[in-house]
Every structure is written in structure tokens, then in C-alpha cells.
Amino acid sequence: MNLEYKVEGGDFTSAGLASSQIKKILKQLNVDPAVIKRVVIALYEAEVNIVAHAYRGVIKAQIDGGGINLTLEDEGPGIPDVEMAMTPGFSTASKAVREMGFGAGMGLPNISENADDFKIDTIVGQGTTLRIGIKFR
Amino acid sequence: MNLGDLCNLVEGTAVCGTGRLGDSVEYAFASDLMSDVLTIKSTDFILITGLANIQSLRTLEMSDASYMLLCRGKEVTPEMLELAEENDILIITSPYSLFRCAGILFSAGLKPLY
Ligand SMILES: Nc1ncnc2c1ncn2[C@@H]1O[C@H](COP(=O)(O)OP(=O)(O)OP(=O)(O)O)[C@@H](O)[C@H]1O
């Protein structure tokens, strides 16, 4: 199964819609709830990062019997220092983003914690692509 | 702790998901930063927060958690209500501050996660 969702930068009202829909689909597929929680937390953090830090993006989800592969590709500023961005507590979130409840600098470390495979490709001034893989068992 | 008792302790009002007032919860986590909440592995907790927006409910949805205590008399928006109802989430609002709510509930035996 292949799914695709668009995400708009700055749109905190819709942030999480894609994650919510994928959660419903995984439930229907009877995936273990503990695995679903790992998938949707990683996905939601990545989705909110597009909303909080980039201009726009596309989420692609590929689901088969063995697991789920998520690709989140955004047009945005990119990440100048990925290692620093991955450090718990590091955040460049604006005041507006913090008022929405984000900016703890926990998102990327939390994605890494929940994913079986996690890869970041980023070009400064162009955008960022996250690849997240989670096996169902 | 029984959620109905919890509601009384903080002079709270249950604004939706009232069918869950008979449930019990063992742990609580207080934060306005949702990524901090999203590190919690368990699902048996109540989120104590001052963040009155749709993302606090999305965070509970993704966490498979069902209870929120919204402090300092913050208003629940129609969008929040809709999402809470869709996910059968109990929202209790309290006029007390986050510090006061946390203090009362900790003293009454609600456990911290960390
Ligand atoms: N898609 C992205 N585009 C550009 N920069 C990003 C992107 N994702 C993350 N970053 C950068 O990496 C930093 C760390 O990201 P991380 O998700 O860990 O924390 P945060 O988003 O700042 O706060 P939190 O996720 O805890 O709410 C961000 O503050 C930002 O500088």
C-alpha cells in the first residue's frame, strides 16, 4: 500500500493529520499497538518538524506485511549540522513554534529512538529528507 | 487514582469524554512541550498541561493516552473538543495553576513518570 500526504510549513492546525490517518490505517491492518505507537510518534515528530522548520513537504508511506517505510521530503532551509540537530535539547525553534508546544529539541532523538532505520539527507538552502523504517515484528 | 476523584481534587470540570470519569490512572506527566510528552513509552498517564491547542490532543492521540488536565482555566477550543471526542479523550479543566494541580495530585498519590 502506498500513501501520500502534503504538509504546509507553519500550518499548526493541520499538523498531525497525516500521522492520524496512518494510525487509523495501521489499526485496521491489526498491527501490534506498541508498534503503531512507535510508528506514529516518529512520524508525528517528523511531520511537525516540516510544519515548524520548513516551507512545505510531502510524506510518503509504503506499507507491506513486513513493515512501514516513511519518506518525508521537504523544501526548506535544510540542517547545517545534523549531529548537533540530533543532540537532545538542541533547538532553533522560533517563539511562535514554542507557543504551539514544540521546541524541546527532542524530536529527532525521539524519531531515532523509535525507528528501526533512520536516515537524514539534507542540503542547506534546499531541504531535508527523512527516511524512517519500522518493522512490524 | 480515580479520574472523578482527581477532578474533584483540582476543583475541575470535565468538558468531554465524561464516560471515562470512572477510569483509574496511575501516573501523571506535566509539560507544555509536546516532544517531551512523546518520549513516554507507557499509555497509562494523565497529561497535566497549560497548552490549550489541537497539538496537545494530537500528542495524546499518538501516545494512545486518554486523559488531559488543562490548568489555569484555559479554554478548550471547538477543534480540541472535536479531536478529543473522536479519540475518546477525557479533558478536565481546572482554575488552578499547573504547579498547584501537580502539587495536589502528587500529595494525593498520583505517581510521577520520572
Ligand atoms: N525538516 C527540518 N528542516 C530544517 N531544520 C530542521 C528540520 N527538522 C529539524 N530541524 C532542525 O533541527 C533542530 C532539532 O530538531 P528536533 O525535532 O530534535 O527539535 P525541535 O523541532 O526544535 O523541538 P521538538 O521536536 O522537541 O519540539 C530544530 O530545532 C531545527 O533547527
Ligand SMILES: [Mg+2]
Ligand atoms: Mg521537532
